[in-house]
Amino acid sequence: MEGIINFDHAAATRPLHDVAESMKPYMLDVFGNPSSMHSEGQRVKEAIDEAREQVASLINASPEEIVFTASGSESNNFTLKGVAFANRKKGDHIVVSAIEHFSVLQAAKSLEKLGYQVSQIPVDKDGLVDPDDVKKAITDKTILVSIMYANHEVGTIEPIEEIAKIVKKRGILFHSDGVQTVGTIPVDVKKLNVDFLSFAAQTFYGPKGVAGLYIKKGARIDPLIVGGIQEGGRRAGTENVMGIVGMGTAAELASKEVAKRIAHVQVLRDLLIQSIEEKIDHVCLHGHRELRLPNNVNFGFEYIEGESILLLLGMENILASSGSACTSKALKASHVLSAIGVSPEIANGSILFTLGIDNTEADVNLLSEKLPRIVDRLRAMSPLYQK
Amino acid sequence: MEGIINFDHAAATRPLHDVAESMKPYMLDVFGNPSSMHSEGQRVKEAIDEAREQVASLINASPEEIVFTASGSESNNFTLKGVAFANRKKGDHIVVSAIEHFSVLQAAKSLEKLGYQVSQIPVDKDGLVDPDDVKKAITDKTILVSIMYANHEVGTIEPIEEIAKIVKKRGILFHSDGVQTVGTIPVDVKKLNVDFLSFAAQTFYGPKGVAGLYIKKGARIDPLIVGGIQEGGRRAGTENVMGIVGMGTAAELASKEVAKRIAHVQVLRDLLIQSIEEKIDHVCLHGHRELRLPNNVNFGFEYIEGESILLLLGMENILASSGSACTSKALKASHVLSAIGVSPEIANGSILFTLGIDNTEADVNLLSEKLPRIVDRLRAMSPLYQK
Amino acid sequence: MDSPYSETVMDHFMNPRNVGEIKDADGVGTIGNPACGDIMQMFIKVENDVIVDAKFKTFGCGAAIASSSMATELIKGKSINEVLKVTNKAVTKALGGLPKVKRHCSVLAEQALQSALNDYYKKEGIPSPVKMKSEEEILAE
């Protein structure tokens, strides 16, 4: 929409023009089912194979190691449940961090109901997992460790390589939720040494509702959705052809442009952090200052509540988010903020700004100009605030 | 593609023009995440709500009873596993028919590995389930009966209402796989009295890789994909917005046009059956002659093999399928044909023609002219055939 | 911009009436806690059994601010007997409706008002006719 300034790129990026163009032929003209042996089916199959190569190349995987799914949540559920079921004879213990996305935490919880054991390891006040804590949490029964690559709220980037060393030395499967990193920063599955990595197109200027899972060759996992030969038998169901093609294009563009994108958003991120800290008092930046996604700014504004900040920003056509889309509706403070020790009232007054390639310095300046007034206005109404 | 005649509508239909048009705004312009509270998110949420109403109205359900998924296979896996897990305390027994889609049969098999009991009930030579067999299969431990609405290969329409009476009288949950019926014939979940019904957009001129599950209000089911508030908490993950909008439009068009569509394809179906039976000897029609999908023609051609028939049809730009997309690759005879008592050699020589609204009488005439020559040519090479 | 809120809610959120404190209030009520995301504080000034002034301060979402604003508007100029009948439903209705997940904000407004009235009766030394109700009790009415 005209005039809208998007500081909510973690929730959705506007698909790039080339992404949309690449999808168009698959709306009408090329309509076969890729599982069909005939010409129309084969044409579609080739398009999917190409997308698989584009996505594989973005994360330095082989095409056969990529399984397309419908969402980051599906990729996470697939991994947790699929590894648990396939490796039940080896053990029944899973390790996750306290700040994982709900799709990891809830999948773990549903496994607990089936008799599995789950250990949640804490993070420090910056949102960092201590590799030593992973080491301590591992038992003889551990079959999977799942630690996210970067947190979706506070932007902290975890020491995945270090953790992988510990986990792989014990011969345990290692998953990392890369939904906020793939396409945003360079990701190399070989260097990271992970067995599974989740990603989703909507975070890198691709369509919504298409995602994938990297499965290292040989890693044991059961499918979540069975009953079809698609994706090499690892995920049944007629493919979201248009979406997959769009994700392929988005992946190729991300491969080419990632360095440029980082440079662009990081400058804006640092400008925004600096402006807010200069212009508004009683604020705190959540997450690690250096080990941080280049597009992430998350502040707690004391004495006021997040939704009312968002509404007033919305009146200025500025989009942002109160932590995570989930918590903004559930009226509950974010589990991530509470895991890093933020008090509930400050958690409730926290706003997540995620930058993208369509943001400009002017956008940041506008936000830095509007935000202090909005905060003042709400503080004037707040029973908690005394000037 | 120009000049292609599609007799493989069960695998994929070409999305209608209006379907593609309705999706276009969601490629680029309207890009919000429907879970976001802000204006861009709300616009997308409204589009999804509208699609939910369109789909609900096609099957006479309420919008809250529709959960969007990524495939018919997902809907089937969701039902089988979700009902099994949610109702474990009530029992551990599931009843399915022998001719269900693999996504039902394999989901049932994966539940067996977790300790559930599965009864497979047979069908007669026309592919019909006898409601009495369902009655006999039910035990005190039965928690779910899953019988497909119409078979994807032989086109037989099952007596769902009668079966529902038996199942519901016992207070057991009842699922029907409606992937081949929703949008093809009128479907009314209230009249059928099912608790769950699977459907998929690609069978009714919608996009591929978007589907849904009807969940009757109050029916107990666990999510397959957990960890998000989407779909009322019943299926986590950022939505395939474009696909859902396209399915909504396709559903609305199907509601309006279903009678016209049936009239159109049924005439062609009967013409094709008649022509083949007149012009080619040693053929047999699979499935029930009357209780049959209006768009389904499935013949066994004795002494010859299916793939070579398809290849020669392909040289004439005619698309068809050898039973199911799966079996055509797996080199195994269809489980459906073997369940109705077709010998493996005839099963291997069977071709499924599925008609659609884009087919004309001229298409059928062309097929009826080419097919006898193709069959003759292959029989002349066959060691099994003696003139 | 689209919003989950009605026009009236947005109006009362953007231009809240009666924000502030009454230094020599006859009754003050505070409800909620910041961990749950909302605190509402209501001040009333009573003369001859009539609410002659009302003000609020609120930490909370748009619906909470609008509900507080509307509640103060609804009671100003009314007799105490009338005000005793002002419920969360009246606030919601005057706001042109609230999203389901936000109904508890109107409940907070009712509770803040009841709490302010209680405080008034206490200060006056009169046994209070107000029975404080829980959110569940109010929503069940």
Place this chain on the structure above:
Amino acid sequence: MDSPYSETVMDHFMNPRNVGEIKDADGVGTIGNPACGDIMQMFIKVENDVIVDAKFKTFGCGAAIASSSMATELIKGKSINEVLKVTNKAVTKALGGLPKVKRHCSVLAEQALQSALNDYYKKEGIPSPVKMKSEEEILAE
């Protein structure tokens, strides 16, 4: 039209060479069964240790028909000693490759040929130098 097959495979499928039977064949081999989707029958005529004619009949997929056609072409005019060395790999190579799932069709062609040669030796009363191999053995070579 796109196809999973190479041009040579499609050519041998569309215009198969040597289709038919040899009434007074010196060797006949039949391999496969219709339940598995393929039967291949091969006929050879031998004069002075040379294959002077070869024909086939096949019930099977495109790859099976093309493999039979190519196998008969490969052996015609060759000495028996040369033909003993014709393997599934030679058939696949001559066809310009086969999709992985179709490799067993070239195996059938090798087996049908071996079976026809065995039959020839048997009819001649000579101990056969051919050792029939299973699909697994052939693919493992």
